[in-house]
Amino acid sequence: MEFNNNYLLFRQPGTGIFFGADVGGATSFNSLNFSTAEGAPDNLVGLQSDHLQVLLPGEKTMEIWENVGGSGFPLCPRRQWVHELGCLNGRTMVKCDNSVFWVANDYTVRRFRWRDAHPH
16 A cells, blocks of 8 residues: 555555555545556556655566546556566565665666656
């Protein structure tokens, strides 16, 4: 479970699906407030909210999603950002020094810096 932009976010284990409670709530869920990591679909092993964005670590890849507002589920994939290494276990993800660290599926420790997410 993670908190991002007034949404509680969850993932469905064993799938690429993640979902959120209704805005500002913790017990009310709209059945349409869900999505699937789509850049290179694999099972999500965790969720990490940082810098008002959401990192979706999968077994083989990682994606960044951001809140674009609007009606319905407000999170959309960040364009042109899929990391080709996944996460060994979502519990290995930690925030430190304006970065997110995790143990990747190749058993190395990786660091994600937000400046790396900007294509320019």
